[in-house]
Amino acid sequence: MSFIKLAGVDKDYALGEARVRALSGIDLEIEAGEFLAVWGPSGSGKSSLLNLVGLLDTPTRGSVQLDGVRTDQLADDVLARTRARHVGIVFQSFNLVPVLDACENVMLPLQIAGHSARAARRQALARLAEVGLAAQAARRPDQLSGGQRQRVAIARALAAAPRLVIADEPTANLDTETGVAIVDLMHELNRRDGVTFVFSTHDPRLLERVDRRVRLQDGRIAAQAD
Numbered sequence: 001m002s003f004i005k006l007a008g009v010d011k012d013y014a015l016g017e018a019r020v021r022a023l024s025g026i027d028l029e030i031e032a033g034e035f036l037a038v039w040g041p042s043g044s045g046k047s048s049l050l051n052l053v054g055l056l057d058t059p060t061r062g063s064v065q066l067d068g069v070r071t072d073q074l075a076d077d078v079l080a081r082t083r084a085r086h087v088g089i090v091f092q093s094f095n096l097v098p099v100l101d102a103c104e105n106v107m108l109p110l111q112i113a114g115h116s117a118r119a120a121r122r123q124a125l126a127r128l129a130e131v132g133l134a135a136q137a138a139r140r141p142d143q144l145s146g147g148q149r150q151r152v153a154i155a156r157a158l159a160a161a162p163r164l165v166i167a168d169e170p171t172a173n174l175d176t177e178t179g180v181a182i183v184d185l186m187h188e189l190n191r192r193d194g195v196t197f198v199f200s201t202h203d204p205r206l207l208e209r210v211d212r213r214v215r216l217q218d219g220r221i222a223a224q225a226d
């Protein structure tokens, strides 16, 4: 059984009276522990696909399974809980809370999950150390570089020990060198802990560094390569 399986998935968006087809006939299986990139031109459906894989959205047609369970038929609150337990999310624009320091940002999902402040702080500091930011734990986002902010975001995504991290163009706001360093860091965490990473990118240089590539074209999978 695959970790994640999309079968016959279409995604339409309503646009006024019209409907826009963002994804058509997507069949995709992702095994636990994969390090996978989705790529393709602007508008090809990368974000739409990541939102489905990360349980942030549901398909218009077709099914999305996690561990063999159809998630597209779960009630919203059950879906939200499943997502909170299993999925970490890294955003293109980092999405850190500006008034909180790095440690407090990483603590957030842990406190939402019910950990005490003390336990959350201990775990957050450990995660920050893993991404090389032990010395920056007390800095606010505006006191950090772009690459450091994205590392805080990765520490936050990993804080509650998810099995899957989705990252929509996590390096788009970074220079190439920093972007490569961020992908290498994600790969290291993938190899060490077996966390599944699915990210999207426009950058062909980052694609050299992944284990598997899925190329989208006009909402369809055009090619899959190992």
Ligand SMILES: Nc1ncnc2c1ncn2[C@@H]1O[C@H](COP(=O)(O)OP(=O)(O)OP(=O)(O)O)[C@@H](O)[C@H]1O
Binding pocket: 013, 014, 015, 020, 021, 022, 040, 041, 042, 043, 044, 045, 046, 047, 048, 049
């Ligand atoms: N909320 C929405 N409402 C209407 N149409 C949408 C919506 N979100 C995406 N689309 C359309 O769906 C298609 C796929 O969009 P998507 O954002 O998935 O592409 P993308 O590959 O992530 O593009 P980019 O590289 O620019 O981020 C596009 O035609 C887009 O205009």
Ligand SMILES: [Mg+2]
Binding pocket: 046, 047, 048, 168
């Ligand atoms: Mg996108």
